[in-house]
Amino acid sequence: MEIVGQALSDFAAEHKQLKLRREGRAGPYAATVSADGKLRLLQGDILALPTDGAYTHIWDRASLIAMDPQQRAAYVTALTGALASGGRVLLQVLTREAGPEAARKAGPPFSVSDADVKALYGGRYSIRLLERSDALDSNRRFRAQGLTRVTQSTYLLVKK
Numbered sequence: 001m002e003i004v005g006q007a008l009s010d011f012a013a014e015h016k017q018l019k020l021r022r023e024g025r026a027g028p029y030a031a032t033v034s035a036d037g038k039l040r041l042l043q044g045d046i047l048a049l050p051t052d053g054a055y056t057h058i059w060d061r062a063s064l065i066a067m068d069p070q071q072r073a074a075y076v077t078a079l080t081g082a083l084a085s086g087g088r089v090l091l092q093v094l095t096r097e098a099g100p101e102a103a104r105k106a107g108p109p110f111s112v113s114d115a116d117v118k119a120l121y122g123g124r125y126s127i128r129l130l131e132r133s134d135a136l137d138s139n140r141r142f143r144a145q146g147l148t149r150v151t152q153s154t155y156l157l158v159k160k
Contacts, residue, residue: 002041002042002043004043005030005043008032008041008043011041012032018034018035018039019034019035020032020033020034020035020039020041021033021035030042030043030044031043046063046075046078046079047071047074047075047078048078049078049079049081049082050081050082051078051081051082052081052082053081053082053083053084053085053087054082054084055082055083055084055087056083056084056086056087056088057087057088057089057090058079058082058083058087058088058089058090059089059090060079060089060090060091060092061092062092062109063075064091064093064112064120065093065094065107065108065109065110065111065112066108066109066110067108067110068107068110069110072116072120073120076120076121080124080159083159084159085159085160086158086159087158087159088156088157088158088159089121089125089155089156089157089158089159090154090155090156090157091117091121091154091155091156091157092152092153092154092155093112093116093117093152093153093155094109094111094112094135094150094151094152094153095111095112095113095114095150095151095152095153096111096142096147096150097111097149097150097151098147098148098149099145099146099147099148099149100145100146100147103142103145103146103147104147106145109139114129114153117153117155121157124159124160125157125158125159125160126157126158126160127155127156127157128155128156128157128158129153129154129155130154130155130156131153131154132151132152132153132154133151133152134149134150134151134152135150135151135152136148136149136150138150138152
């Protein structure tokens with residue numbers, strides 16, 4: 001699910017081998033589908049996903065960190081309703097670990113810690129950390145804000 005149409009257009013341009021085509025509306029969403037039908041990208045409001053467990057895989061590359069922390073619980077509820085039992089989420093987050101307190105709390109991207117992931121997903125998902133890497137230089141604003149340590153973590157979440 002993507003809210004910004006340009007992001008889908010950019011993805012299609014970068015992955016021409018998928019032969020993505022705009023399919024039009026899929027309910028309240030605009031759909032872009034690969035030629036083989038195995039990949040479907042939706043554009044619309046993530047909080048309005050159907051709760052029928054129709055999806056088996058979700059890739060959250062930057063949604064949770066873009067969201068105001070007050071919206072996180074609603075976001076996780078929407079994902080959980082849309083994901084089938086045993087479904088998987090690949091979750092990537094950033095953690096603003098060191099620097100001035102105001103910079104650590106700023107966003108977007110908002111900081112999401114291991115404790116946040118466990119609090120949001122722990123009751124309904126098994127959680128496995130796949131990778132953690134330095135992300136301080138991935139965004140010039142981090143250093144400009146005075147941050148001295150920013151990490152990116154990638155998790156595999158499996159719905160119970």
